[in-house]
Amino acid sequence: xxxxxxxxxxxxxxxxxxLHAIKDIRKKEYKIDEVFTPFPVHGLEKALGVPxxxxxxxxxxxxxxxxxxxxxxxxxxxxxxxxxxxxxKPNFSYFQNMPAFVPVMFEMTVFFAAHLMVITFYFRSRLxxxxxxxxxxxxxxDDMFLVELSSDGNEKEIEExxxxxxxxxxxxIEN
Amino acid sequence: xxxxxxxxxxxxxxxxxIGAIGVIYGFLSVPTLEEIKNSAHPVVTELSHHSxxxxxxxxxxxxxxxxxxxQNKPWAALYVAIFFFxxxxxxxxxxxxxxxxxxxxxxxxxxxxxxAITAYLPFGTLLLFLFLVFSGxxxxxxxxxxxxxxxxxxxxxxxxLIANKSSYLNVPFFLIRxxxxxxxWNTYRYLARKWTIAQDSAxxxxxxxxxxxxxxxxxxxxxxxxxxxxxxxxxSLDPHWFSTLFGWYIFASxxxxxxxxxxxxxxxxxxxxxxxxxxxxxxxxxxKFMFGFSVFWAYLWFSQFMLIWYANIPEExxxxxxxMNDYKLPFLxxxxxxxxxxxxxxxxxxxxxxxxxxxxxxxxxxxxxxxDIFVMVMPATVGDQWxxxxxxxxxxxxxxxxxxxxxxxxxxxxxxxxxxxxFVKESENFHYYNID
Numbered sequence: 001x002x003x004x005x006x007x008x009x010x011x012x013x014x015x016x017x018x019l020h021a022i023k024d025i026r027k028k029e030y031k032i033d034e035v036f037t038p039f040p041v042h043g044l045e046k047a048l049g050v051p052x053x054x055x056x057x058x059x060x061x062x063x064x065x066x067x068x069x070x071x072x073x074x075x076x077x078x079x080x081x082x083x084x085x086x087x088x089k090p091n092f093s094y095f096q097n098m099p100a101f102v103p104v105m106f107e108m109t110v111f112f113a114a115h116l117m118v119i120t121f122y123f124r125s126r127l128x129x130x131x132x133x134x135x136x137x138x139x140x141x142d143d144m145f146l147v148e149l150s151s152d153g154n155e156k157e158i159e160e161x162x163x164x165x166x167x168x169x170x171x172x173i174e175n
Numbered sequence: 176x177x178x179x180x181x182x183x184x185x186x187x188x189x190x191x192x193i194g195a196i197g198v199i200y201g202f203l204s205v206p207t208l209e210e211i212k213n214s215a216h217p218v219v220t221e222l223s224h225h226s227x228x229x230x231x232x233x234x235x236x237x238x239x240x241x242x243x244x245x246q247n248k249p250w251a252a253l254y255v256a257i258f259f260f261x262x263x264x265x266x267x268x269x270x271x272x273x274x275x276x277x278x279x280x281x282x283x284x285x286x287x288x289x290x291a292i293t294a295y296l297p298f299g300t301l302l303l304f305l306f307l308v309f310s311g312x313x314x315x316x317x318x319x320x321x322x323x324x325x326x327x328x329x330x331x332x333x334x335x336l337i338a339n340k341s342s343y344l345n346v347p348f349f350l351i352r353x354x355x356x357x358x359x360w361n362t363y364r365y366l367a368r369k370w371t372i373a374q375d376s377a378x379x380x381x382x383x384x385x386x387x388x389x390x391x392x393x394x395x396x397x398x399x400x401x402x403x404x405x406x407x408x409x410x411s412l413d414p415h416w417f418s419t420l421f422g423w424y425i426f427a428s429x430x431x432x433x434x435x436x437x438x439x440x441x442x443x444x445x446x447x448x449x450x451x452x453x454x455x456x457x458x459x460x461x462x463k464f465m466f467g468f469s470v471f472w473a474y475l476w477f478s479q480f481m482l483i484w485y486a487n488i489p490e491e492x493x494x495x496x497x498x499m500n501d502y503k504l505p506f507l508x509x510x511x512x513x514x515x516x517x518x519x520x521x522x523x524x525x526x527x528x529x530x531x532x533x534x535x536x537x538x539x540x541x542x543x544x545x546x547d548i549f550v551m552v553m554p555a556t557v558g559d560q561w562x563x564x565x566x567x568x569x570x571x572x573x574x575x576x577x578x579x580x581x582x583x584x585x586x587x588x589x590x591x592x593x594x595x596x597x598f599v600k601e602s603e604n605f606h607y608y609n610i611d
Contacts, residue, residue, distance in 0.1 A: 043608040056524070087485055099481050 006155055007033070007173035009136060010162045012145040015041045021165035022047045022147065030158055034148045036140035055124075059117045066112025067105055074101040136173075177449055177586045183579065190576030197569020201249035204565070211245070212238045243316065244557045249566040250315040251556040256570035257306055258408065259432075259548050260578045261299035262425075266433030267292040268364055269397050275367070275390035281460055283602035284452040286371065286593045287586065288441050292433075293364050294585030295578050300357040307353055307408070311346040317556050320344045320414040337414050344411055352407060356400040363393040374595050383597055401426055409548075412555035416494045418483070424475045431468035431513075432544045434461055435537040440582065442530045449591055455528040456607040462527030465540060466517055472544075473514035498550060501559040505546045512543030528610050545571065 012018040018041065025032060032048065045052070075094050078084060078101070083091035090096045122128065140146045147167075151158050159170050212234070271289040274282045282289075310318050319325070325334040326341050337344070367386055374382040402422025410421050418424070438461040444450045483491045498506040516539050526532045553561045593599060 046608065060522075087487065089485075099477075099484055102477060102481065 005153075006151050008149045008151055008155060008158055008162070009171040009173060010147045010149065010165075010167040011137070011139070011169040011171075012147070012166060013143065013168050014166075015145060017166040018145040018147070019043060019047050021162075021167065024165050025147070025149070025161075028161060030161070031150045032147060033150055036135045036137070036146040036148070038141055038143060038145070041145075055117060055121060058120050059113045062116040062120075063109045063113040065116075066109040069112065070101070070105040070108030073108070074104055177444070177583075177591055179583055179587050180447075183583050187576045187580035187583070190572045190579065192576075194569045194571070194573025194576055197565050198249065198253060198573055201252065201564075201566030201569060205245050205249065206242070208238055208242050211241050241560060244560040247316060247556045248560065249570075250317055251552055252566035252570045254306060254317060254556075255545070255548050255552050255567070256574040257299070257303050258552070259545050259571075260295065260574045261303050262429045262548070263432050263436050263578075264293055264295040264299050265360060265401070266426075266429035267437060268296060268360060269394070269401070270430060270433055270437070271367070272363070272390040272393050272397065275386050276394055278387065278598070280598040280601035281457065281605045283593055283596045283598045284450065284605075285437060285441060285457060285461075286596070287589060287591045288437055288444065288450070290368055290371065290589070291582050291585040292436060292440065293368075295581045296364050297361050298577065298581055300361065303408070304350075304353055304357055307350060311350060317552075318411060318414075319555070320411060321346055340414060344414060349407060352403065356404050359393075359396050359400060363389065363396075371593055371596070372589055375590065375593060377595055380597050398422075398426075401429075409551050412552060413494060415490055417491075418479050418494075420475060420479055424472075424479055427468060427472040427475050428544050428547050431465060431472055432541055434464040434468060435540045437461060438465065438533055439537045439541075442534055444586075444591070446530070452592060452603045454606070455530075456605050456610065457602075458530065458533055459524075459528040459607050459610055462521055462533050462536075465533070465536065466521040466527070469514055469517040469521075469540065473510065476510070476513075494554075497554045497558075502550050502554060502561070505550050509543045509546040509550065512539050513547065516540075516543075524609060 010021075012021060015037070018035075018037070022032065022035070022044070026047070026049065035044065035048065037044070078097065079091065079094050085091050086100070089100065135141065135146070136148070137144065137146055147162075149158060149162075155172055159172070162170050267289050271286070271293060273279075274286070274289075309315060310321060313321065316322070320337050320340070322332070324330045324332040326338045327333055328338075342348075366389060370382040370386045370389075374380075374386075405422045405425035409425060410417065438458060441450060441453060441461070442458065445453055480495060483495060486492075517536050520532060520536050521527055549567075596602075
């Protein structure tokens with residue numbers, strides 16, 4: 001069994017052709033492991049049937065965390081720990097000083113949402129500093145789109161089919 | 176071709192008649208000086224509590240002051256409604272010009288809806304201009320600075336600040352400026368409408384390119400005149416006060432109300448089986464604009480407030496003191512309607528393509544921005560004598576009736592699809608990749 005499982009790399013040079021090819025491949029029920037593209041292709045996730053990203057929900061909660069942190073932080077800094085009289089605003093009341101803290105709340109919300117979202121994205125994509133690149137062909141960082149498929153001993157049939165979908169190059173990878 | 180349904184026509188006429196009766200009633204029901212003095216009206220007694228000791232005993236002067244405010248009230252109510260609907264129409268014109276200047280592809284199927292809404296502009300601006308002429312002729316005292324006594328150094332009412340501004344704020348120049356804005360906007364509207372209709376049956380794209388250039392030029396003209404319009408027609412109600420971002424603030428209110436109106440009318444027409452090329456991706460895009468411009472409005476609202484609150488300069492801060500003391504509910508309530516509600520509801524991508532959610536949010540946004548204009552106009556004209564009564568509601572109904580009749584009538588004048596626009600195919604096939 002194991003010996004018959006092989007990887008096939010099909011390269012395309014156009015994102016539209018790629019999208020159509022993926023739809024056709026999925027119709028045939030061949031197994032797509034991964035797709036490598038030089039830029040984000042709109043509609044690719046949907047064509048692949050990948051479940052919708054939950055990053056937006058994560059971002060929302062990170063924003064809430066940032067907002068809460070800013071509220072706590074400004075209260076600690078400006079009211080509790082070292083009350084400061086700025087422009088004659090009452091320095092004993094958080095509520096009466098609140099408008100001045102709104103820009104901080106806004107910035108903290110954005111800061112937390114943005115940074116934590118990037119970090120989440122890296123974790124989910126298994127990316128970290130000094131990691132070796134996973135893409136099998138350096139041309140996928142330039143102008144080529146690569147679809148990686150697994151075969152169950154039917155490589156010939158898949159190759160024939162991929163050619164018809166507009167692949168410009170097909171490689172068989174022995175495991 | 177769209178046929179004006181009788182139900183819409185009758186509804187519009189009913190609104191106009193009910194509104195007109197209410198507006199007339201509002202003008203006739205202003206109490207006389209004697210009535211104000213004799214009445215145990217809680218508002219009047221409250222007023223004397225507010226005042227400082229030196230003025231309090233002279234109740235005659237108070238009664239006169241209250242009388243002036245109550246005399247202003249039906250006028251101010253009418254002014255808010257006239258401005259609000261004119262603003263929607265003008266905002267749609269600006270949005271429409273942006274679509275042309277940006278050579279936008281997605282919105283072509285909505286062009287005829289936008290054009291129909293701008294068809295209200297000639298009527299709306301004319302009404303507004305007549306109102307300003309009436310103010311200039313002293314039929315009402317909405318604009319304090321029009322009082323000649325304020326400029327006379329001999330007079331007890333002499334106001335140095337207003338006298339210094341009189342080279343800009345004087346009735347003839349004020350009306351000339353208004354005429355320039357209004358003629359400029361309407362000329363663009365007239366030409367844009369003419370050229371897109373001509374484009375429908377043209378064999379080349381000459382009209383399209385002409386309109387592209389004109390739209391770009393118009394946007395420059397618009398942003399300058401819109402800014403000046405906001406100083407003239409709204410900010411000068413409080414002639415001592417000034418805010419440097421006021422033009423943007425009005426623009427934010429204008430554009431969000433306009434996009435909302437486009438969405439509401441589009442969804443209405445779609446529910447009646449018209450606009451077959453509009454899909455939920457177009458509504459999703461309008462929803463994104465509603466969301467984004469709501470946040471933009473809140474950004475400007477808060478920026479204006481915070482800088483003035485922090486600097487605490489007396490002549491600036493009175494503007495917000497009046498609003499916080501006498502208008503607390505509408506002033507803070509509109510933030511809930513204009514920011515919190517659309518922010519929470521429209522944040523989810525899926526909700527922006529669901530028609531009834533867009534309609535619900537749209538109605539809340541329009542109510543919120545009516546209140547926004549209300550809170551800009553009323554404190555300077557009726558002070559603490561405000562309430563949403565017959566005058567306010569009838570004025571809105573009257574102008575809403577005119578608006579509906581003119582807009583839906585304009586929809587019948589041309590096919591609902593600008594079929595020869597070079598981007599019409601792109602617009603018909605428009606599909607936001609992330610929604611079904």
